Amino acid sequence: MKFTKYSLFxxxxxxxxxxxxxxxxxxxxxxxxxxxMIQYFVSSFLFLKAKKKQNYFDFDMIFMFxxxxxxxxYPVFMFQSDPTKYFAFQYEFNENVISRATALSLLGMQAxxxxxxxxxxxxxxxxxxxxxxxxxxxxxxxxFVSFFLFIISGGYARLAGEYSGEAVEASGAAxxxxxxxxxxxxxxxxxxxxxxxxxxxxxFRLKYLNKFLILYLFFFVGMIxxxxxxTYPLQxxxxxxxxxxxxxxxxxxxxxxxxxxxxxxxxxxxNLLRGGDTTxxxxxxxxxxxICNRNTYVSIDYVDVHGLTFGKSxxxxxxxxxxxxxxxxxxxxxxDSWDTSSALIISRxxxxxxxxxxxxxxxxxxxYMSFGLLGVVFFMFLLxxxxxxxxxxxxxxxxxxxxxxxxxxxxxxxxRAEFFFFSRFLLWGLFFVFCLDVYNNSIKRNNLKx
Numbered sequence: 451m452k453f454t455k456y457s458l459f460x461x462x463x464x465x466x467x468x469x470x471x472x473x474x475x476x477x478x479x480x481x482x483x484x485x486x487m488i489q490y491f492v493s494s495f496l497f498l499k500a501k502k503k504q505n506y507f508d509f510d511m512i513f514m515f516x517x518x519x520x521x522x523x524y525p526v527f528m529f530q531s532d533p534t535k536y537f538a539f540q541y542e543f544n545e546n547v548i549s550r551a552t553a554l555s556l557l558g559m560q561a562x563x564x565x566x567x568x569x570x571x572x573x574x575x576x577x578x579x580x581x582x583x584x585x586x587x588x589x590x591x592x593x594f595v596s597f598f599l600f601i602i603s604g605g606y607a608r609l610a611g612e613y614s615g616e617a618v619e620a621s622g623a624a625x626x627x628x629x630x631x632x633x634x635x636x637x638x639x640x641x642x643x644x645x646x647x648x649x650x651x652x653x654f655r656l657k658y659l660n661k662f663l664i665l666y667l668f669f670f671v672g673m674i675x676x677x678x679x680x681t682y683p684l685q686x687x688x689x690x691x692x693x694x695x696x697x698x699x700x701x702x703x704x705x706x707x708x709x710x711x712x713x714x715x716x717x718x719x720x721n722l723l724r725g726g727d728t729t730x731x732x733x734x735x736x737x738x739x740x741i742c743n744r745n746t747y748v749s750i751d752y753v754d755v756h757g758l759t760f761g762k763s764x765x766x767x768x769x770x771x772x773x774x775x776x777x778x779x780x781x782x783x784x785x786d787s788w789d790t791s792s793a794l795i796i797s798r799x800x801x802x803x804x805x806x807x808x809x810x811x812x813x814x815x816x817x818y819m820s821f822g823l824l825g826v827v828f829f830m831f832l833l834x835x836x837x838x839x840x841x842x843x844x845x846x847x848x849x850x851x852x853x854x855x856x857x858x859x860x861x862x863x864x865x866r867a868e869f870f871f872f873s874r875f876l877l878w879g880l881f882f883v884f885c886l887d888v889y890n891n892s893i894k895r896n897n898l899k900x
Contacts, residue, residue: 456500457567463493464564464827467557471823474550482549483525486556490522493556497563498703505700507692507709509837509854510566512861514559515710519739520812520865521555521746528740538741538809541800544751551746551814557823558814558830565834571842580846582648583641585886586660593634594666597673600627606677613678626773632682633878635670636689638663640855643693644848654698680717685859692858693851696844742812742866748796749815753822763819764870765790771874792816792868816868829869852879 467489475482494514501510524539525548534540600606605624642660649658671683695701701709717735733740761768766787769775780787788794793811800809817825837857843850856879860872 456496457564460493460497460500460560460564460567463489464557464560467553467560468823468827471550471553471557474553476550477546478525478529478548480526480530483522483529483552486552487522487526490518490556490559493560493563497567500567503703505695506703506706507695507701508841509692509858509861511706512688512858513562513837513865516739516862516865517555517559519736520742521559521814522552523736523740524743525549525552536737536741538744541744541809543744543747543800545747547747547750547754551743551750554750554818554823554826555746555814558817558826561827561830562834565831565836566838567834568831569835569838569842580644580648580848582645583848583886584645586638586641586645587662589634589638589641589882590660590663590666593631593638593670596627596630596634597670600624600631601673603627606673609674609679610677629874629878631670632685633875634882635666635686636855636859636875637852637879637882639667639686639689639693640848640852643697644851647697647845651697654694681863684862688861689855689859693855696841739866742810745792745796745809745812745815746818748799748809749792749811749819752795752799753819758822759789759820761820762789763792763795764816764868766794767791767868767870767873771877792819795819810866811868812866813864813869833869848883849880852883855879 470486497510498506503510528535529545529548603621603624604619605621605628608618608624611618638660642663646654646658649655667686671686674682714735762785765779765785766776769779776787776790779785780790788798791811792815793808796811796815797807797809801807813830814826817829821828837854840850840854840857844854845851853876856872856876859875860867864871
């Protein structure tokens with residue numbers, strides 16, 4: 451690990467943030483929350499200056515933007531004026547932990563900044579673009595077949611039912627088909643940009659786009675939107691836009707801001723179309739982010755009363771990438787599934803065991819419930835360093851490119867989800883690429899022997 455003047459400065463800010471959390475008021479204090487938010491903005495500005503970014507449409511910027519609404523918007527702009535505007539805050543929670551939660555959120559981002567800045571690309575040699583991957587069509591077809599099986603097994607009807615309010619049963623295999631479909635699709639998109647960059651590093655050439663992949667992308671996005679979900683279409687848009695700006699058309703800060711505004715307005719329009727409620731305000735377009743702030747409060751209060759779970763509340767998402775592993779581990783060790791997810795714990799605290807509504811979690815609540823202050827610092831530092839490394843190698847290493855593609859697709863959702871929420875598609879995507887490399891290498895060895 452090599453430190454620069456900026457990384458040392460952020461290390462000081464990290465220590466200061468730890469003290470802020472430890473010394474935070476044990477009651478709601480507007481000035482304290484405002485100070486934490488202002489420091490978040492100042493630290494973000496200094497971080498961007500230290501990184502000297504050429505392209506602002508990346509994981510860091512989208513993650514920082516989302517993080518603000520999930521962690522800082524409610525305690526500063528809503529708690530005093532309209533504390534129960536959104537349904538989640540109408541359920542009881544301990545208001546005395548709000549100041550500590552805001553300080554903890556600041557600490558988490560300071561750790562992320564420190565981790566990102568601790569990665570120095572000077573220790574790595576600049577490498578040339580890698581080899582082409584001619585499996586775009588194959589991976590797209592596998593994704594299509596998996597999606598088709600997902601539809602006929604009832605998974606698509608169940609997905610649509612989740613947004614229409616209807617309970618629809620689906621076969622157990624549907625969830626596995628659903629894992630394969632986006633995972634192969636994300637890999638295919640990464641392969642496409644990798645090949646285009648090898649063909650021409652200066653110009654994006656439309657004629658070299660894989661036609662089947664493009665047609666399938668439109669079909670997949672259209673079907674998911676019809677079902678009522680915005681998640682996967684947004685993930686695909688994030689991957690395509692981020693890789694395009696990474697390889698060909700960097701976006702400056704002053705161009706990134708209008709794109710964010712357009713995105714927020716688009717989300718607002720979708721909310722109007724979906725809900726048909728003409729009384730919605732513009733701020734309601736980020737409601738899904740703001741309501742997750744409550745989860746930090748519940749998490750801190752839970753730890754104060756019950757103590758840390760030491761990773762038990764992360765088990766569900768950690769075991770999710772391996773088929774059947776959840777049920778096997780839970781049955782062997784007699785673990786209640788309700789205790790294996792911070793989202794389920796928070797929902798049960800708020801609604802009881804029979805609640806049909808879920809409150810979810812957020813990245814800081816998830817880490818703090820498992821490992822407390824040290825967990826927030828360690829894992830957020832690790833995330834910042836990991837993203838910086840992926841971004842640096844994305845142009846010349848297919849594993850880094852696939853990894854970054856998955857991570858950028860979760861840049862919005864990871865803030866309001868479990869820390870390892872991305873692990874299923876990340877591990878499966880990297881595993882598929884590894885299998886492809888093994889297969890290609892075996893073909894080469896056989897050809898050489900002949």
